Amino acid sequence: MKKQKQILLLLVSMLLIFVSVACSSKEEASSSTNGDNQVDGNGEVVERTVIDYWHTYGEQEERVLYNEIKPLFEEEFPQYELKLTRMPFEGLKQQVITAVAGSATPDLMRMDIVWTAEFAEMGALVDVSTLDGFEEVKEQLFEAPMSTNFYDGGYYGLPLNTNTKIAVYNEKLLNEAGFTEPPATMEELEEAARASVAAGSMGGIGILGLGQTWEWLPYFWSLGGTLTNDDFTQYEGYLNSEASVNALETILSWHEEGLVTPTILNGQPGFWEGIERDHYMMINDGPWYFSILGSDQARPDPLDYTVFGLIPEGPAGSISPIGGENISIFQSAKNKEGAWEFLKWMTSEEPQAIMAKGTGLIPTNMEAAQDAEFLQIPYVPYYVEQLQTALPRTPTPKWSEIEEHLSLNIEMVFRGEMDLREALDDAAAKADEYLSK
């Protein structure tokens, strides 16, 4: 019996040690972030409630969020404390799903625009159009990014930052191809690419890959292709229309001629490595790389060797997809009121301008997008202009499945394993089937 007690004692003490270590480390960590009460101007203690915010900003952007946005918000709203958690991308959706399933979500989350409809359909998000002051907020924001929050008659979030893709050229290779200005039309781009490849570059038209529609939509749309009808309810007759087939045939012919960067089928080098080292004449991308590479001392500043242009015009004009992030409130949020206050505030002019200037992310607030200092960032005006004609991808809860199926078919076409027309017919039929479910 004595021995038994000793064992028990040993185990209990071991457990205690570990638990105390766990607790102490927890306390230490949370003391910096958790809601201490603050003394206001009159010396009275103000009870602060926490707003729990999951975001996916990069390290660079997180610094601005932490050092500028958070203090500003808490100064203006002393009753709230903003608690920021940066989430890993890998397995992010799994985390949100388990959290929603267990009603253990944060109050707010910044999420990719294509997720909003998906989670709205699950009943996980709050319809903010029913909340106080929604109309005033909506009026200040660009319409296209706003529309990515629309689902089934309501708005399930607000656009936090937006982006799209523009054309980026390697200046030296572009000149060698005989152009002093970025090509304005698809014909010119094709011509430049042909000359550049003939002169020894590895690619003159940039497509990063076929796994996501985002990568090839700028060409497809500009060349006249369409995904759906105007209210996103039907693919049949649009995705496989004559115009769509022609658009894709043009892209395919570029690929077969060797004009497209090898990245289209996951080849090397990557986009930025290729353009930095004079391998690629042209790529297309969002704005984030400029701030990442620009702040990186070990690599040349991309502004030194690139020039920008809009996506070259095709028969349908110059059309690029809208990307970016929305910010939504969860149904199971503990502090919905505070979350909504933050949403309204975060999409107002000042914080939007701060984020824009600090990170190069394009604001969704119309006033903030006109901020003079922001527009001075060399590449920004191109993005702002491109956004005027940019289109959202289909906002539907089934988008991830539709996209996967479509991308798969397209990739098979480019690998010569599927007939182009057949691929689009099949994808359209399948997409409509997903939609009707």
Next chain:
Amino acid sequence: MPQLKEEAPTTSLMPNKPTKEQKRKNFKKGLNQWKEVLPFLILGLIGTGVFVIYPLFKGVVMSFQDYSPFPGAENPWVGFDNYLRAFEDRKFSYAVRNTVLAIVVTVPIVWFLGIFFASLINLTFVKFKITFRTLYYLPIITSWIVIAFLFQYLFASGEYGFINYLFYTKLGIFNEPIGWFQNQWTALVVIWLFHIWKTVGWAVIVYLAALQGIPKNLYEAAEIDGASAIDSFRFITIPMVVPITIFVIIHLIMGAFNIFPQVYFLTGGGPMNQTEVIQTMIYTEAFQHMNFGYSSALGVMMGIAIFLVTWTQQKKIGKQNYY
């Protein structure tokens, strides 16, 4: 007084029909036995029940539903729809193909390399046995995530990927640098190599233990009888390691069935889902597309498949001492 094993033969297999009295006695005896063992068993039972068996059971139920994990969802019953759906799914046929291929390709290779290296290390004149064993075992204990990074790096396309550098730039064996992850067969080769590289050490260790367990005097006796080294290997070594071989192969099959991080962290199933295996498909269907019912159905089918494949050996695995 503790109840010893010998005192308690199981009575359930008694040849003649038990009377009511006997039944009652047996029941009481069983109850007492449970009382005795429960303190030791209870924690394990609870843990397994709550965190393993309940989730598995729930998975079976989910596979017959259009299930949504979100609060307040209806989860209507859909019969066998989720199961039937798999057979129309292109992705599923890739997943099955690749899982089967993974077994067919990796199991014999791992098995052979395992017994090969173990036999070499076990040769009497080989020194530094423990060092060899330790080195061969390192891949096993190294993080999956880290090894996935490492393989991505070594098999990077272009001439600066190490494998391309070695075989194209240095040795000239490849005609051009290979884009390993760009098409399915080369990508699958990398996945197999990853799996083989990470599991051979395990087979080596198990065989080494088995070989060392063969009594030395058997060999000495054979030698006195004038048997050659090859004879000894054939007539002593091989028969002695047959039981362990069955165990090893079953385990390797189960391991290859359960391939997941190899694919998830290396290719994510791409290009075009052609490197997908059943486990990655289960994960993405649930956590990317939120098709929990379908995903569960895949899990159940895989469970049944493993059960059938290992059926004949299950009793043995359960009882065997393998070290």
Next chain:
Amino acid sequence: MQQRVHFFWKFVVYSMLLIGVILFIFPFIYMILTSFLQGAYTLPRPHEVLSAKPSLDNYKEVWNNHNFARYFMNSMLVAGVAMFGSLFIGSLSAYAFARFEFPFKELLFRIFLFTLMIPLVLAIVPQFTVINSLGLVNTYLGLWLIYIGGGVVGTTFFLRGFFETIPKDLEESIIIDGGGNWRIYWNIYLPLSKPALGTMAIFAFSGTWDEYFVALSIIKEESLRTLPIGLMMFQGQYASNWSLVFAASLIAILPVIILYIIFQKKFVQGGQTDGALKG
């Protein structure tokens, strides 16, 4: 005996063994060399890697500026407790199966065994719901419950066979002393199974040390995150900076390797083929 082996054959055997060692170890060496490079923002050229000079700068950078010190301590705590918990509960169950007779024992064991073969990827959602209803989301206790509870079967399975080889007559002295089942467990079974327990310790430790998906679901607080999560986030951010990624990776695998080298002398062979997800 030794003289009879021809030098040629010795040479062949050693060469084969060395080739094996190179195949298994070279990737590690290449990784270590890469971690010495500075500013490798794109794929470093192999000849640069092979001539890299040792430098700890990247390690310092990762350790000091990217929270890795914290992730490291967190993972130590998580894996350490999970290891002790699994060993304790697993050995108790194994003892129950090895030493006692009770109705439905073999059936129960078969069920246990069966669960070992089934993919548990999907179990994450039900497991999370249980932990959530206990109010243990965002705590290590929640994580430990899943790791230990989910790992019992493997440990039991592994240790049972070992326990059954322990001769019964050893118990007699304890019984004569008036000791009970607990003392037999503690004074006979555990001490005699040190090698098996040591082996199991490594399995349990490396399994939870490396676990990603469950930790991701349970732990939300940044300061409580474990190494695999930190590593994945780090790789997401610095994907092309291989030197930093590998410095971080090496920090992440070092403890398991050290633990292995400490325990390996007593190593018992066998166990499961390391199912990373079984936790």
